[in-house]
Amino acid sequence: MSLAETTAPPPAASPPRPEIVLKSSQFRKGREDGWRELETIVARVERRGIGALTLDELQRLPILYRAALSSLSVARAIALDRHLLLYLENLALRAFLVVYGPRLDPANGLREFFRRDLPQAVRAARWHILIAALALLAGIAAGFLLTVQDESWFSTLVPSALAGGRGPASTRADLLSKQIFAPWPGWVEAFGVFANMLFSHNTLVGIMTFGLGLAVGVPTIMLTVYQGLVLGAFIALHYNRDLTIDFLGWISIHGVTELGALILFAAGGLVIAEKILFPGRYGRLDNLMLHGRLAAQMAVGAVLMLFVAAILEGGFRQLVASTPLRYLIGFGVGGLWLAYFSLSGRRARS
Amino acid sequence: MTSVQETSVHERTSRFFEGIRTERRQIVTPEGVPIPIELANPGERITAFVLDLFIWLLLTLAIYIPIFSLIQYTGTSLIAVSIGLFIGFLVRNLYFVYFELAWRGATPGKRIVGLRVIDRNGGPLYPSAVVARNLTREVESFIPLGILMTGGRTAQGMIDWENLAIGAWLLFLTALPLINRNRMRGGDFIAGTMVIRLPKRALPGDLVERVTKYTFTEPQLRAYGAFELQVLEELLRHPDREGAERVLSEVCEKICRRIGWPKPVPPAETLAFLREFYTAERAFLEREQLYGKARADKHAAPKPPVDPNP
16 A cells, blocks of 8 residues: 555546545544543643552553654654654653652652751761861861960951850950850740841851852852851850850850751762763763762751751750850750661661 | 754754744653653743742742731740741742652642653652752852842942852853753752653544545645645644735645646635645655655655565
8 A cells, every 4th residue: 555545537527627635644533532642641640640640541641652762763763844854853751750750748758858858868978978077187186276375366257146255355254144044045046046147147057058069169168168168266265255165065054056057068969079070981970960960969967957946056055054054055056967867768768 | 861863854844834942852651652852041041030939929928928927916026037938938948849759750830840850761750869959059049149139238238259159150150051951050050850840632634525625636735745734734823814825826736836727726725735736745744654765855855666586
């Protein structure tokens, strides 16, 4: 059977009126109903989600999808109708995105994320975490050594907004009564304003530390060292006034969590930087894609930690006015983080 | 995802009509069928982003107005303000993640413009990828936007050079989609995603005429290839477009000259003649293609006959 059949015209007719039958048209007539059905189903899912389909439609969807793909392949071979090809390509793509779309609903995704993905990502990046922690420690040590000898370094290292009036001129009594054992400012002030502001500020700094990993990690390390310098300068200021123990207790109540978050952000940035610098078997882009999600998961975990830290800092820091209790809370929460990251999600996905 | 290597004829025709406005790539489904995709262009993405900002603003206002009217009513309550601020923060940071998860890769803005986020390799779009691509939004969009809006000035009206420097540096990140092949943001790089255009195409009717008046000979039909056929198809599909009548009559004249049509086609018959020519030409070219003698355009040299005993 040839593609274009030209049947002989009836003898009486003049001029001759041959009838043309195209295989591609026949093909289209035979399959069109299936395409239309798939189009309706896909449009419904696009509008209202996969839950809007009936059981019957759900069963039909993959069958119709495969039929549409096969139609596309056939049409490419036999049809020259451009709009038919464009329609089939478009339909196949839309159906493909529905059939192979994400299976998880947001709530389920969140649960999986916290139970498995986040701790696994953190464990996979243990060396990056070590490097980030070392950078932070180096910063603390440098800041401490510089300021302990010459307190004028304090004003150089610590921006005035962070110093909050503290500096070489502060006396021991000032630091004790105005900062470390300052009176509880009240719920509204503590949680509402202070914690909120801290959280937004810290998140911004952290996300920048993370995002700058795209610039091969140098700014990430620099920012981390700098945070260490500031902390070191503070420690030195209090060390010179014989307040080290009290100050560390005061800061550890939230600082353990906050520094942990900072290290996670920096480690995430370092993962990205490493994958850009040393792509290994894959191209840089592919490598970044393979590991970028892990890094981003760590950053999300870090945001969560900052949230907890802000609540601890805004609320409990001044509410708990005893140094041993502050150590207990700070390192207790730190221990919980450690246990969560090292133990959760070790079992295989069920 | 790969770039489209061999350009099919209908791709070429699309480019002929649409120019280089669209960048095409292709993904291969797990069934092994390559499907072309169109990258979203920067204008569309900015439009979608601005729409999202607008909707976000409305949402935030909808949250704020009851809180502030409550303050008006009770007089006091700093805590209401800070809760409001915190909800604003949450809405801003979760808006994109939530919608891209719940609406499978589309925020309301993207949906209005007709864009979708997909996995670059054609795999499923995982929640972690959605979170990853939105995590850098703060650095890429909101901070530079903030600096732009304040003009890099501090609260006291001084020019804050440090701020401006950060802004300039971040603007480089913002401009990233303009300078890479696949128009990816920093977040797309990390998450392995890309943003494509996903229009809804309707299936128009078949142009084929079953009952014909004119007959064309094989040498006449051999004058053209698939490209010309599809250009003709496009013209025939829009006969009521402005100026179409003139174009159609010119095309008709040209075709008649090329195939040596004996007598001129009356103006009233032009459309019918062209449709019949289209039908015959398509029937001929499709049959040739099926026999492995596809003809891309009128310049394509006829294939030399295959020697059975080489």
